[in-house]
Amino acid sequence: MSTAAPLLLIPELRDGVLHPTTARLFGAGTALAEARSAPLVALLIGDGAETQAPRAQALGAGTVYTMSGDVPGPGSAQAWTRACASAVDAIAPSVVMMAATAVARDVAPRLAVRLGASLADACQSVAVDGGHLLVRRSAYGGRALVEQRLPADARIVLTIRPASFEARTPATHATGPVEAIPVPDGAASDGVEPRGSERVGGERPDVTEAEIIVAGGRSLKSAENFRLLEDLADALGGAVGASRAAVDAGMQPHERQIGLTGKTVAPRLYLAVGIDGAIQHLAGMRGSRVIVAVNTRRDAPIFEHATYGCVHDLFELVPCLTREIRRAQGA
Numbered sequence: 001m002s003t004a005a006p007l008l009l010i011p012e013l014r015d016g017v018l019h020p021t022t023a024r025l026f027g028a029g030t031a032l033a034e035a036r037s038a039p040l041v042a043l044l045i046g047d048g049a050e051t052q053a054p055r056a057q058a059l060g061a062g063t064v065y066t067m068s069g070d071v072p073g074p075g076s077a078q079a080w081t082r083a084c085a086s087a088v089d090a091i092a093p094s095v096v097m098m099a100a101t102a103v104a105r106d107v108a109p110r111l112a113v114r115l116g117a118s119l120a121d122a123c124q125s126v127a128v129d130g131g132h133l134l135v136r137r138s139a140y141g142g143r144a145l146v147e148q149r150l151p152a153d154a155r156i157v158l159t160i161r162p163a164s165f166e167a168r169t170p171a172t173h174a175t176g177p178v179e180a181i182p183v184p185d186g187a188a189s190d191g192v193e194p195r196g197s198e199r200v201g202g203e204r205p206d207v208t209e210a211e212i213i214v215a216g217g218r219s220l221k222s223a224e225n226f227r228l229l230e231d232l233a234d235a236l237g238g239a240v241g242a243s244r245a246a247v248d249a250g251m252q253p254h255e256r257q258i259g260l261t262g263k264t265v266a267p268r269l270y271l272a273v274g275i276d277g278a279i280q281h282l283a284g285m286r287g288s289r290v291i292v293a294v295n296t297r298r299d300a301p302i303f304e305h306a307t308y309g310c311v312h313d314l315f316e317l318v319p320c321l322t323r324e325i326r327r328a329q330g331a
């Protein structure tokens with residue numbers, strides 16, 4: 001049995017179920033735990049912690065720690081950080097790992113400061129290299145890849161970019177201990193409005209978490225016309241993104257901006273609708289697995305980066321596409 005300090009995964013629970021990024025978090029965590037010969041454990045905080053524990057075990061967690069009752073939602077960053085820090089004190093892991101969601105963006109730096117730990121954010125790969133942990137992450141809007149060597153004996157907080165890791169397939173039979181950790185004093189509320197878990201546009205995922213993104217540019221012409229993209233995104237179960245030109249024109253909120261001065265995304269499918277493909281936009285989305293571009297201009301730069309391109313007017317094409325997808329779904 002391993003005597004190494006455990007590697008702790010903190011997946012999010014939303015509405016009582018594990019967040020869709022969880023299987024990929026376990027994919028990254030399992031590989032690192034094996035490389036370090038460390039036990040893999042998980043911490044579930046909030047409603048559904050106990051009921052979701054078997055799923056965390058099926059994904060590879062040995063012990064699952066739960067903290068439920070009067071606990072904050074993950075959107076309440078300060079209170080959630082306090083809850084995580086208290087659990088980390090009890091579990092004493094060497095590495096704490098979260099998926100780089102909107103919540104983790106708020107919580108991970110706070111947690112690292114509280115723990116006096118090193119932080120590596122939005123990692124695209126994580127490996128053991130001698131006495132170090134070697135992480136790779138993009139910088140300067142995706143134009144550079146940074147390698148960070150962190151001493152393996154120091155406490156480390158990592159967030160991983162889910163799209164860069166394979167999802168772990170759940171085992172059919174898995175059991176293990178489930179241990180309750182008490183809610184620390186003052187963790188229930190910090191008087192701060194939840195922010196990180198806010199979802200722009202109701203049930204649509206945030207662009208940093210979505211597997212599919214339908215993004216639009218200046219060519220949409222108005223906020224109302226973005227409804228076309230929202231309908232398509234809803235049909236595909238995806239998120240809506242925007243170029244800076246669309247955001248600057250007030251058609252979309254900044255939360256949806258993708259690019260150098262917006263968010264970096266790496267979904268399975270990125271639909272760039274009426275987006276030119278400026279370098280600053282590409283900086284935020286060129287890590288997408290499949291890029292489909294729709295543009296009236298055959299020589300738009302986006303086509304150089306697209307897996308599939310369609311030279312067509314978006315106002316004609318998008319409603320047809322949504323209709324056909326809905327028809328195929330039997331809706």
Ligand SMILES: Cc1cc2nc3c(=O)[nH]c(=O)nc-3n(C[C@H](O)[C@H](O)[C@H](O)COP(=O)(O)OP(=O)(O)OC[C@H]3O[C@@H](n4cnc5c(N)ncnc54)[C@H](O)[C@@H]3O)c2cc1C
Pocket residue numbers: 216217218219242243244245246257258259260261262263273274275276277278279280281284294295296297300312313314315
């Ligand atoms: C420091 C700095 C930071 C920046 N950060 C960002 C950033 O984070 N994100 C970002 O996106 N940009 C960023 N920009 C801006 C960037 O340079 C571009 O200006 C912006 O991305 C252009 O947005 P767009 O493609 O929507 O608009 P446009 O450049 O106006 O392109 C519109 C496209 O739509 C096509 N089109 C028009 N009508 C239709 C139609 N009916 N159907 C189909 N296609 C149509 C056109 O052919 C064209 O290709 C930044 C710029 C600077 C200087």
